[in-house]
Amino acid sequence: MRLSIFHDARSRGVLSAVSAALEKTYGLETRETLEKAPLDKALNTRRGQFNASILLSTLAKEAHRPFLWILSSDIYVKGMNFVFGVALFGVGAVLSTYRLDSLDLVRKEAIHEMGHVLGLSHCENECVMQFSNSVAEAKMKPSKLCSKCKNKLEKMLSSLSFD
Ligand SMILES: [Zn+2]
Ligand SMILES: [Zn+2]
Numbered sequence: 179m180r181l182s183i184f185h186d187a188r189s190r191g192v193l194s195a196v197s198a199a200l201e202k203t204y205g206l207e208t209r210e211t212l213e214k215a216p217l218d219k220a221l222n223t224r225r226g227q228f229n230a231s232i233l234l235s236t237l238a239k240e241a242h243r244p245f246l247w248i249l250s251s252d253i254y255v256k257g258m259n260f261v262f263g264v265a266l267f268g269v270g271a272v273l274s275t276y277r278l279d280s281l282d283l284v285r286k287e288a289i290h291e292m293g294h295v296l297g298l299s300h301c302e303n304e305c306v307m308q309f310s311n312s313v314a315e316a317k318m319k320p321s322k323l324c325s326k327c328k329n330k331l332e333k334m335l336s337s338l339s340f341d
Contacts, residue, residue, distance in 0.1 A: 179340055180209035181292075182242045187213060188250035189275055192284045196248065199285045200292055203323065204331070209242070216249050227252045230264040230272045238269045243340045244295050245270035246288060252276040262287045262316065265294035268338060277313055286321040297334035298327050 181200060185193060190213075197208040220232035230253040237247055253274040254260050262278065265271035271291035278284045289306050301307035305324035310316040323331065 179204075179206055179244075179335070179338075180242075181206040182245040183208055183211045184214040184237065184241070184245060184247040185211060186215045186249050186251070189248040192248060192275060192281060195281050195285050196246070196288045199289055199321075200246070203289050204292060204296060205335075206244070206292065214247065216251050222254070225254065227254045227260065229253070230255050230261055230274075234264055234266055234270065234272045237272075238266060241270060243269055244292070246292060246295075247272045248284075248288070249274050250276060262310070263291040265291045267295060267297055268340075269295065271295050278316070279313065282321070283313070283316055286319070287316065289321060289323075293323070293327070293331075296331060296338065298323075298330060301327055303327075 193211055200206045216228045216233060220228045222229055228251050252260055255264055263271055263273040273288055273291050275284050278287060286306060293307050298307050300309040303324035304320055305327055306321050307327050308319040
Protein backbone atom coordinates (compact mmCIF):
# COMPACT_ATOMS: atom_id res chain seq x y z
CA MET A 179 0.00 0.00 0.00
CA ARG A 180 1.31 3.42 -0.91
CA LEU A 181 1.08 6.67 1.02
CA SER A 182 1.21 10.31 -0.12
CA ILE A 183 2.81 12.67 2.40
CA PHE A 184 2.11 16.40 2.20
CA HIS A 185 4.08 18.85 4.33
CA ASP A 186 4.60 22.56 4.78
CA ALA A 187 8.04 24.13 4.34
CA ARG A 188 8.97 23.92 8.02
CA SER A 189 8.00 20.24 8.32
CA ARG A 190 10.41 18.93 5.72
CA GLY A 191 12.87 17.83 8.40
CA VAL A 192 10.59 15.13 9.84
CA LEU A 193 9.68 13.47 6.54
CA SER A 194 12.25 10.72 6.38
CA ALA A 195 11.72 9.64 10.01
CA VAL A 196 7.93 9.63 9.66
CA SER A 197 8.04 7.83 6.37
CA ALA A 198 10.34 5.13 7.76
CA ALA A 199 8.16 4.65 10.86
CA LEU A 200 4.97 4.27 8.80
CA GLU A 201 6.60 1.79 6.48
CA LYS A 202 7.87 -0.25 9.41
CA THR A 203 4.57 -0.20 11.35
CA TYR A 204 2.03 -0.51 8.55
CA GLY A 205 3.95 -1.45 5.43
CA LEU A 206 2.92 1.93 3.99
CA GLU A 207 5.39 2.88 1.31
CA THR A 208 5.70 6.61 0.67
CA ARG A 209 4.85 7.15 -2.99
CA GLU A 210 5.45 10.92 -3.02
CA THR A 211 6.14 13.85 -0.72
CA LEU A 212 4.55 17.12 -1.77
CA GLU A 213 4.85 20.58 -0.29
CA LYS A 214 1.51 22.09 0.64
CA ALA A 215 0.97 24.98 3.04
CA PRO A 216 -2.23 25.09 5.12
CA LEU A 217 -5.14 26.85 3.45
CA ASP A 218 -6.10 30.40 4.32
CA LYS A 219 -9.75 29.43 4.37
CA ALA A 220 -9.06 27.05 7.27
CA LEU A 221 -7.35 29.72 9.41
CA ASN A 222 -9.32 30.92 12.40
CA THR A 223 -7.73 34.32 12.93
CA ARG A 224 -9.29 34.76 16.38
CA ARG A 225 -7.73 31.53 17.63
CA GLY A 226 -4.56 31.75 15.54
CA GLN A 227 -5.09 28.10 14.62
CA PHE A 228 -6.12 26.16 11.55
CA ASN A 229 -9.34 24.15 11.52
CA ALA A 230 -8.10 20.60 10.94
CA SER A 231 -11.49 19.33 9.75
CA ILE A 232 -11.51 21.83 6.89
CA LEU A 233 -7.91 20.96 5.96
CA LEU A 234 -8.68 17.25 6.01
CA SER A 235 -11.89 17.41 3.99
CA THR A 236 -10.32 19.73 1.40
CA LEU A 237 -7.33 17.50 0.80
CA ALA A 238 -9.57 14.41 0.78
CA LYS A 239 -11.13 15.76 -2.43
CA GLU A 240 -7.87 16.01 -4.32
CA ALA A 241 -5.20 13.65 -2.93
CA HIS A 242 -4.40 10.01 -3.49
CA ARG A 243 -5.51 7.88 -0.55
CA PRO A 244 -4.26 7.30 2.00
CA PHE A 245 -2.47 10.56 2.72
CA LEU A 246 -0.81 12.30 5.64
CA TRP A 247 -0.50 16.10 5.78
CA ILE A 248 2.16 17.30 8.22
CA LEU A 249 1.95 20.93 9.29
CA SER A 250 3.98 23.06 11.66
CA SER A 251 1.02 25.33 12.50
CA ASP A 252 -1.30 24.73 15.44
CA ILE A 253 -4.57 22.98 14.57
CA TYR A 254 -7.91 22.38 16.29
CA VAL A 255 -11.26 20.74 15.75
CA LYS A 256 -14.59 22.01 17.02
CA GLY A 257 -14.91 21.44 20.76
CA MET A 258 -11.17 21.05 21.42
CA ASN A 259 -8.55 23.64 22.35
CA PHE A 260 -6.09 21.93 20.06
CA VAL A 261 -5.37 18.54 18.53
CA PHE A 262 -2.13 16.84 17.55
CA GLY A 263 -3.91 15.36 14.58
CA VAL A 264 -7.18 14.34 13.04
CA ALA A 265 -7.89 11.33 10.85
CA LEU A 266 -10.58 10.02 8.55
CA PHE A 267 -10.89 6.26 8.18
CA GLY A 268 -9.91 5.03 4.74
CA VAL A 269 -8.90 8.51 3.62
CA GLY A 270 -6.09 10.34 5.39
CA ALA A 271 -4.90 12.41 8.32
CA VAL A 272 -3.60 15.84 9.23
CA LEU A 273 -0.82 16.05 11.83
CA SER A 274 0.56 19.15 13.53
CA THR A 275 4.10 19.24 14.86
CA TYR A 276 3.38 22.55 16.64
CA ARG A 277 3.14 21.08 20.16
CA LEU A 278 5.34 18.04 19.60
CA ASP A 279 8.77 18.88 20.93
CA SER A 280 10.74 15.90 19.63
CA LEU A 281 11.07 13.86 16.49
CA ASP A 282 10.13 10.81 18.54
CA LEU A 283 6.76 12.38 19.41
CA VAL A 284 6.11 13.42 15.82
CA ARG A 285 6.78 9.87 14.70
CA LYS A 286 4.56 8.45 17.44
CA GLU A 287 1.62 10.73 16.64
CA ALA A 288 2.01 9.99 12.92
CA ILE A 289 1.74 6.27 13.71
CA HIS A 290 -1.31 7.01 15.89
CA GLU A 291 -3.15 9.05 13.25
CA MET A 292 -2.40 6.62 10.44
CA GLY A 293 -3.68 3.86 12.73
CA HIS A 294 -7.05 5.64 12.69
CA VAL A 295 -6.87 5.95 8.89
CA LEU A 296 -6.37 2.19 8.68
CA GLY A 297 -9.30 1.46 10.98
CA LEU A 298 -7.88 1.35 14.51
CA SER A 299 -9.71 3.01 17.40
CA HIS A 300 -8.37 4.28 20.70
CA CYS A 301 -6.96 1.52 22.88
CA GLU A 302 -6.37 1.21 26.61
CA ASN A 303 -3.49 -1.24 26.44
CA GLU A 304 0.17 -0.28 26.41
CA CYS A 305 -0.21 0.88 22.86
CA VAL A 306 0.44 3.76 20.47
CA MET A 307 -3.35 3.95 19.96
CA GLN A 308 -3.87 5.26 23.49
CA PHE A 309 -5.67 8.60 23.43
CA SER A 310 -3.45 11.45 24.60
CA ASN A 311 -4.72 14.82 25.56
CA SER A 312 -1.38 16.41 26.40
CA VAL A 313 2.26 16.21 25.46
CA ALA A 314 2.95 14.51 28.81
CA GLU A 315 0.45 11.76 27.98
CA ALA A 316 1.79 11.42 24.47
CA LYS A 317 5.29 10.95 25.86
CA MET A 318 4.17 8.18 28.19
CA LYS A 319 2.59 5.90 25.63
CA PRO A 320 4.72 3.47 23.61
CA SER A 321 5.30 4.01 19.90
CA LYS A 322 4.20 0.48 19.02
CA LEU A 323 0.87 -1.23 18.50
CA CYS A 324 -0.31 -3.75 21.10
CA SER A 325 -1.09 -7.29 19.95
CA LYS A 326 -4.85 -6.66 19.92
CA CYS A 327 -4.44 -3.69 17.56
CA LYS A 328 -1.96 -5.63 15.41
CA ASN A 329 -4.52 -8.39 14.94
CA LYS A 330 -7.25 -5.90 14.12
CA LEU A 331 -4.94 -4.16 11.67
CA GLU A 332 -4.27 -7.38 9.79
CA LYS A 333 -7.97 -7.88 9.27
CA MET A 334 -8.48 -4.25 8.26
CA LEU A 335 -5.60 -4.27 5.78
CA SER A 336 -7.04 -7.22 3.93
CA SER A 337 -10.41 -5.49 3.54
CA LEU A 338 -9.27 -1.94 2.71
CA SER A 339 -8.61 -0.83 -0.82
CA PHE A 340 -6.91 2.42 -1.73
CA ASP A 341 -6.18 4.01 -5.07
ZN1 LIG B 1 -6.57 9.21 18.29
ZN1 LIG C 1 -3.78 -1.30 21.09
